[in-house]
């Protein structure tokens with residue numbers, strides 16, 4: 488499913504009310520990634536953007552045997568592994584959110600994710616002993632990161648790298664495993680934004696499997712009636728209980744990232760019960776706290792991604808505090824069909840839901 492070989496490729500040019508735009512979609516990072524450029528996106532730019540996604544996939548995917556993350560996992564309990572500056576950045580941020588969420592978000596959740604197999608071909612409810620065994624291997628405090636250093640005293644040893652000693656990552660015990668499924672797509676979106684800035688792109692929408700970045704200013708509708716006043720981006724929020732594409736409401740925003748974690752993204756059903764993919768690092772089971780989805784807005788997509796998972800796992804009270812402490816907006820959607828948000832940017836459109844402000 489992860490193979491970069493089969494690409495879903497769609498390139499089209501359209502004259503929308505918002506001016507000329509083109510978009511391209513390809514499978515990367517285990518999901519459908521769509522990039523839409525306004526004002527006529529050049530093919531070389533799409534090429535550069537998607538190449539960057541595949542580069543990041545080769546560093547961070549657990550589904551590629553030769554990725555840096557897979558190498559760290561194989562060397563668990565054995566030896567530290569050199570890591571790229573990119574992976575080091577993501578691991579450091581992951582550890583920050585692990586600490587800030589008191590382990591509700593944990594990048595060493597790999598053994599548990601592997602056990603459940605949600606999103607794979609054979610998901611199943613594991614038995615007690617299996618869960619206990621996997622849980623015993625989940626602990627972000629046993630991920631050792633050592634930063635890059637310029638070692639002036641051993642210029643000979645480090646000759647190949649000009650005296651530069653690379654960063655390393657080490658999982659202390661055998662069987663431990665990293666899983667960056669809750670943060671890597673956010674990092675990737677931020678990297679694409681850097682490339683767009685370099686290219687001088689004015690407006691774009693990046694959507695990496697629901698990890699969204701609305702970049703630049705939304706092109707104004709081309710109409711003399713509406714004038715050319717600045718318009719905000721509108722990002723629909725999926726109704727978790729309805730078909731894909733059915734929105735419960737929308738956010739109106741300037742440039743920012745919008746990331747949702749929900750029970751409907753990846754799940755399987757066994758004996759009539761739904762098991763989704765955000766795991767409770769205390770029980771080893773999917774988080775059950777009455778939430779259907781959490782949407783986070785933040786300037787950093789990496790932060791928004793990690794926060795969406797962390798805030799979902801922590802629930803309304805603690806999660807709300809964590810989001811606010813990190814300068815992020817949050818929209819909570821509950822099974823009882825209430826939506827809690829502090830965001831003035833949110834507009835409810837589905838009257839089946841009730842809005843609760845906090």
Ligand code: ADP
Pocket residue numbers: 591592593594596600666667668669670672696697698747748749752753764765766767768792795796800
């Ligand atoms: P999505 O992958 O749909 O964007 P998330 O960002 O919420 O959703 O990430 C969920 C993924 O993160 C899971 O598929 C799994 O790989 C991983 N994961 C599950 N539970 C946790 C957790 N408690 N902490 C960190 N990562 C987790």
Ligand code: MG
Pocket residue numbers: 668669670746748791792793794795796797
């Ligand atoms: Mg996430």
